[in-house]
Amino acid sequence: MKKPPRIHPTSICLTALVIFGASCGSSGGGLADGVESPIASSHTIVSNAAVYTVDAGRSWAEAFAYDKQGRIFAVGTEEEVRAAADDDATILDAGGLMVLPGFQDAHVHVPEAGINASLCFMSSGETLDTYERLARQCAEEQPDDEWVRAAGPSLYDLRNSSENPLDVLDRAIPDRPAIILDDLGHAVWTNSLGLAAAGIDDDSDDPQGGVFHRDAVGRLTGLLLEDAQQRLRNAAAASDDVVYSGLLDALDELARNGVTTVSDAGGYWAQGHPAAWERALREDSLVVRAANTLYLYPDLDPDTQLTEFERRFSNDSDLLRFDTAKVYVDGILDLGTAFLLEPYDTAPDENYPSGFTYFELDQLNSYVSQLHEIGYRINFHAIGDAGVRAALDAVAAIEDSADSVADRRHRLTHVYMVEESDTARFAELGVVADYQQSADAIDPLYHEDLTQIIGNRAWDLLPTRRVLDASATVTLSSDWDAGPLPPLGTIQRSLTREGNAVPNLETALELATINTAYALGHDDVTGSIEVGKFADFVILDQDIFEVEVDKIDETEVLLTAVAGRVVYDAGSLSG
Secondary structure, three states: OOOOOOOOOOOOEEOOHHHOOOOOOOOOOOOOOOOOOOOOOOEEEEEOOEEEOOOOOOOEEOEEEEEOOOEEEEEEOHHHHHHHOOOOOEEEEOOOOEEEEOEEEEEEOHHHHHHHOOOEEOOOOOOHHHHHHHHHHHHHHOOOOOOEEEEOOOHHHOOOOOOOHHHHHHHHOOOOOEEEEOOOOOEEEEOHHHHHHOOOOOOOOOOOOEEEEEOOOOOEEEEEEEOOHHHHHHHOOOOHHHHHHHHHHHHHHHHHOOEEEEEEOOOOHHHOHHHHHHHHHHOOOOOOEEEEEEEOOOOOOHHHHHHHHHHHOEOOOOOEEEEEEEEEOEOOOOOOOOOOOOOOOOOOOOOOEOEOEOOOHHHHHHHHHHHHHHOOEEEEEEOOHHHHHHHHHHHHOOOOOHHHHHHHOOEEEEOOOOOHHHOOHHHHHOOEEEEEOOHHHHOHHHHHHHHHHHHHHHHHOOOHHHHHHOOOOEEEEOOOOOOOOOHHHHHHHHHHOOOOOOOOHHHHHHHHOHHHHHHOOOOOOOOOOOOOOEOOEEEEOOOOOOOOHHHHHHOOEEEEEEOOEEEEEOOOOOO
């Protein structure tokens, strides 16, 4: 079906007032707590719309209809859809505006985003003296808290400083443990009381997959890199109520941005994050579909951890599943902890000239095979070209048929560097490449900065187009709150970046909807507006096919629905 003609944008109005519990003039935005699909009729028609379905034909429709269970049973012209629906069907008049399948995000840190929003923030690039003053202010702002919590400094501001950062933080916060997250999510800064709470002292050996940073004479600096930070994060874990409150705040933000499906990429079961998701489902506060991960800790006993993963596995819910294992292969380029095939030109730390892995490679292969056997798909964090190769090798080593391995849809996220000979292996193994497109990550100035440590290899980072052209399944995600959440901004940047840009808007939309649904294993019920699928959709304030590509991120989400349930109403629906 061709795109329907542009209809004069009359006011959007829901005929059945039970959906919002107010007239069409109501201004209450945000989540529609406890709201179900319309009850005035068993059928609802989304009418007077420019519906880009993202189905196999990438077709357009004028309307679609769904039943009381939120399942779509008709898509097509106004006449066709009205003929298929009950005479008393509820009408959602879209006012001629654009309707899309709900956006899907395969890599987002949901509870953490909500929790971190309340932390005391410090900007990066400050001097130690300034950080000491800011840390003292943060402590004063949290007088009754057991831990002082902050975020923002760059490890570069601290790692090679003239004074030991531990001494500085001990002066600023002498009476309570402190946890200060870095600006990249791969390190923390703590004081002596924090180290003690985490059971770390000068005699502690570096944990597998992490580094207890030390100064020139071997003293701890309070900087914990990569998985070493998890000991402190576990010790400082927020209460169940704080985690749940953070999750609810983050869910609200997801709905405002039209995100209807996520995969929570943290999965810190030792910090109570899965329990918060389960509580949201019980209390009918879950307003996205979630195919979530569980974090694989490198330094735990393998048998004990695999038993825990087997106990926690679930894939029998349309709304909440724990069917993905989050496996870190390596760290990040900025810290020199990404695992490279060739050494860094100038290694940030001479102790690991090519970076390092979280797991020994034999151990990685063993874990991946056993998790696959349980039923998990793997979400590999892989940055360096050696890290990417190690992840692909681990998938190739799974003792199962090639078809079964490909059908599990294991995925690599971030994928900053891919050696040319590994490009075709994504499609060959059925592995998904999940990319973020944050402004910082795709900035040529950032790539130029990285030439100082990896040379000319910095000019082919995040090779989205190259992997896409090799027939791999590619997805776009946000890595929120490490990156910006809005999917429309991600889509715009994927199209406008210098080099490795996605070829066109149609493709970018696929990467943010149906491809992500495929990666998460539910493309049979979500990811497009088609008969038999759930009515997960968004209404936008403009047709993004009709605006300049560099204006796409100015588009606003007016309404978000999951299985026909309205979870966000911008308050502008009455025009």
